[in-house]
Amino acid sequence: MTTFAPQIKIPATYLRGGTSKGVFFRLQDLPEPAQQPGPARDALLLRVLGSPDPYGKQIDGLGNASSSTSKAVILSKSTRADYDVDYLFGQVAIDKPFVDWSGNCGNLSAAVGPCAIHMGLIDAARIAKNGVTTVRIWQANIGKTIVAHVPMTEGQVQETGDFALDGVTFPAAEVALEFMDPADEGGGEGCGAMFPTGALVDVLDVPGVGRFPATLINAGIPTIFLNAHDLGYTGTELQAAINGDPQALARFEAIRAQGALRMGLIENLGEAATRQHTPKVAFVAPPADYTASSGNPVKAGDIDLLVRALSMGQLHHAMMGTAAVAIGVAAAIPGTLVNLAAGGEGGKDGVPRQSVRFGHPSGTLRVGAEAAQAGGQWQVTKALMSRSARILMEGWVRVPGNVVEV
Known part of the structure; x- marks a missing residue:
């Protein structure tokens, strides 16, 4: 009789952020081989989301068959001065064995602050009992700063509210985001670093x-x-x-x-x-x-x-x-x-x-x-927008134990 490795379970939180959904992990909760970038981490996230799926449905995972819902996030307490949490985003392909780490997800950025508080990654002294907790986020994919303003009630993240966001069915609490110095570094001449060819058009x-x-x-x-x-x-x-x-x-x-x-x-x-x-x-x-x-x-x-x-x-x-x-x-x-x-x-x-x-x-x-x-160069100090975020489910995600043995 053929024997197979049993499933393993990993602590995870499933959140909506803006008009996206993703599976959030604490770095230290991942299996040891997946705590470092590489094939084991990619294989794990692919299996969690249910990719690659030639049927395009991600039936055997937590993905919902769209780029907006095939996402994973890894959070860790920041070791950088002036930051609270490090945030790494993976865009998981649906029909291919591929995780793209080349950019950020602005929608899920709204969920990073609330989730970091929920996961205990923010120093208690920085958490407001009522009002707003400011979470300083290091976006590790692109090396940028995001500041999230998270509403609080009695020491807990306030998730319900009347803030409506087109593309999201139900209202929730507003999370204001500041994307600091959002233009990329390096680039062309004349129009500044944000225009890589040096031309506006x-x-x-x-x-x-x-x-x-x-x-x-x-x-x-x-x-x-x-x-x-x-x-x-x-x-x-x-x-x-x-x-x-x-x-x-x-x-x-x-x-x-x-x-x-x-x-x-x-x-x-x-x-x-x-x-x-x-x-x-x-x-x-x-x-x-x-x-x-x-x-x-x-x-x-x-x-x-x-x-x-x-x-x-x-x-x-x-x-x-x-x-x-x-x-x-x-x-x-x-x-x-x-x-x-x-x-x-x-x-x-x-x-x-x-x-x-x-x-x-x-x-x-x-x-x-x-x-x-x-x-003579264009500079942008920050971009601002509001989103909302909500925990949909928390607990453990299960995957076959041999997934990270790559």
């Missing part, structure tokens, strides 16, 4: 697809912004219009690969397949009326522009948090495609833009950014 030449004006920006997450009309779209599209069109998805992937090459994220086009999480591709358009996926109307007069973005090869059902940071930063800088779609330098009223409200497939979102020129 480039022309991407994509063989077999076309030539497209594009804003290539490293802020929040590397993002390629295109004009909707250059792609034959209006900017009011919902998921079915894009995700049901294999040829459109192939064109977007070709554009993404060329953009990654121009941004210096990869050295040859073949590497794009192993870097699915970054860069993102988004297309923008001026405001227009449309009906969101919820059935609610979105009026042109209530938004500054339209944005649709792709994540892991599919149009996102709402907006990735890190891409929202990129939108806010690009909207604040005159001459980018995002700024132009929003009406130009000062927006509708001519006042320098410090925030923007954009329409996405599920509704609208407001994001702010503080940008200024210094020495």
Whole structure:
């Protein structure tokens, strides 16, 4: 009779953060081989989420068959001065044996502070009994600082509330986030480090697809912004219009690969397949009326522009948090495609833009950014937005014991 290794159980917490869901672990709770980066860690997270699944459903795991719900987070008490917690994010592919560690998840960033408090990773002296606890987060994937403002009631995270977020069915408590110095380091000349080619608008030449004006920006997450009309779209599209069109998805992937090459994220086009999480591709358009996926109307007069973005090869059902940071930063800088779609330098009223409200497939979102020129270069001190987070389940996740024996 064949014998098989029994399952092991690992402490874990399942949370919603913004419009995403993920499985959160404390670093020290992982099996020893998975406490270090490498094949054992990747194999464990793939099995937890139920990947790779050729059926695309992740039935045998905690993933929910979308890029927004196939995510894992590892938290640890920070050893860095002035930080409370180190946060590492893994984007788990659904149909491939691949975990992408190249970027952050802005939505799950909202859950990091509440989860760190719940897991006992924050010094008790820093936790407010009532009011707000400020959690200083080191985002380990990209080496950036996030500050989360977590509401508290009687020493516990306040999760329920009346803060509504389009793309999330039920209201919850608001978690305000500050993404400090969100632009990437290094890059081109003239326009500053956040523009890797040194231009606010480039022309991407994509063989077999076309030539497209594009804003290539490293802020929040590397993002390629295109004009909707250059792609034959209006900017009011919902998921079915894009995700049901294999040829459109192939064109977007070709554009993404060329953009990654121009941004210096990869050295040859073949590497794009192993870097699915970054860069993102988004297309923008001026405001227009449309009906969101919820059935609610979105009026042109209530938004500054339209944005649709792709994540892991599919149009996102709402907006990735890190891409929202990129939108806010690009909207604040005159001459980018995002700024132009929003009406130009000062927006509708001519006042320098410090925030923007954009329409996405599920509704609208407001994001702010503080940008200024210094020495001829654009600099952004921080981007701001609000999300919500909630623990969905806590306990142990089980996987076959031989998973980490790689």
